[in-house]
Amino acid sequence: MKFKKSLAILLMGIFVVACSTNPFTGKQTLALVPNSQILPMAFQQYNEFLSENKVVKGTSDANMVKNVGQKIASAAERYLTANGYAGYLTDYRWEYNLVQSPDVNAWCMPGGKIVVYTGILPITKDEAGLAAVMGHEVAHALANHGQQRMSAGQLQQLGAVAGNVALSGSAENQQIFNTAYGLGSNLGVMLPFSRSHETEADHIGLILMAIAGYDPIVSAELWQRMQAQENGSAPPEFLSTHPSSTTRIQNIQAWAPEAKAEARKFGVTSFKR
Numbered sequence: 558m559k560f561k562k563s564l565a566i567l568l569m570g571i572f573v574v575a576c577s578t579n580p581f582t583g584k585q586t587l588a589l590v591p592n593s594q595i596l597p598m599a600f601q602q603y604n605e606f607l608s609e610n611k612v613v614k615g616t617s618d619a620n621m622v623k624n625v626g627q628k629i630a631s632a633a634e635r636y637l638t639a640n641g642y643a644g645y646l647t648d649y650r651w652e653y654n655l656v657q658s659p660d661v662n663a664w665c666m667p668g669g670k671i672v673v674y675t676g677i678l679p680i681t682k683d684e685a686g687l688a689a690v691m692g693h694e695v696a697h698a699l700a701n702h703g704q705q706r707m708s709a710g711q712l713q714q715l716g717a718v719a720g721n722v723a724l725s726g727s728a729e730n731q732q733i734f735n736t737a738y739g740l741g742s743n744l745g746v747m748l749p750f751s752r753s754h755e756t757e758a759d760h761i762g763l764i765l766m767a768i769a770g771y772d773p774i775v776s777a778e779l780w781q782r783m784q785a786q787e788n789g790s791a792p793p794e795f796l797s798t799h800p801s802s803t804t805r806i807q808n809i810q811a812w813a814p815e816a817k818a819e820a821r822k823f824g825v826t827s828f829k830r
């Protein structure tokens with residue numbers, strides 16, 4: 558009897574530790590692996606990815622990626638501070654890199670590690686289009702979607718080794734990590750985000766891009782361009798994990814005024830497009 562009671566208390570303790578409210582989604586997220594373990598691993602994977610790919614530096618496109626990335630990051634931090642979550646991203650180490658690749662792709666790892674492929678730039682077209690993609694990708698990271706698409710078993714496995722893996726990194730754990738976060742070299746095993754995660758990332762992304770000073774309606778135009786690509790002979794990788802759809806475009810059009818209203822609370826009065 559005594560044993561059962563202490564076990565129950567112990568389990569309750571674990572539940573409290575593992576569950577936290579996500580400030581962007583307002584949902585309870587179960588994090589079996591804490592950020593303190595996930596992030597060092599993400600940073601290591603990110604550096605490895607950069608060392609294995611050609612990072613574009615000093616060009617106007619590379620500077621645009623950094624510039625837009627900084628604005629999106631600052632928008633996320635201002636939003637959190639205004640909503641009582643100052644310091645929420647204290648473990649983030651924002652980084653924004655443009656990588657030379659024909660792939661139409663972009664992603665953000667936990668901890669704010671972003672990669673944009675040169676192949677997506679003809680579709681993003683301009684700064685505001687890039688802000689739409691980066692806002693969306695950062696939103697996936699902020700809403701912990703990567704962690705949520707790992708199975709409980711994978712999370713436990715990862716949690717058991719994360720402390721050491723951060724420094725060494727076995728092939729097996731890299732695989733789990735890459736699968737969850739959808740890294741470039743493992744496109745074959747990449748899992749698509751669920752429809753609800755896509756919707757969430759669209760919504761949060763619009764608010765971020767608006768606070769960053771970009772017209773959120775550009776996001777709808779971006780997804781229309783994506784959809785046009787999808788109907789082509791070689792649909793972009795990006796669409797295998799982020800399928801475009803008429804519903805998505807309609808949602809974005811409906812939410813754009815609300816995102817602008819939110820941004821006005823932060824003193825943003827004009828929206829670049």
Ligand SMILES: [Zn+2]
Nearest residue numbers: 750755758799
């Ligand atoms: Zn997405």
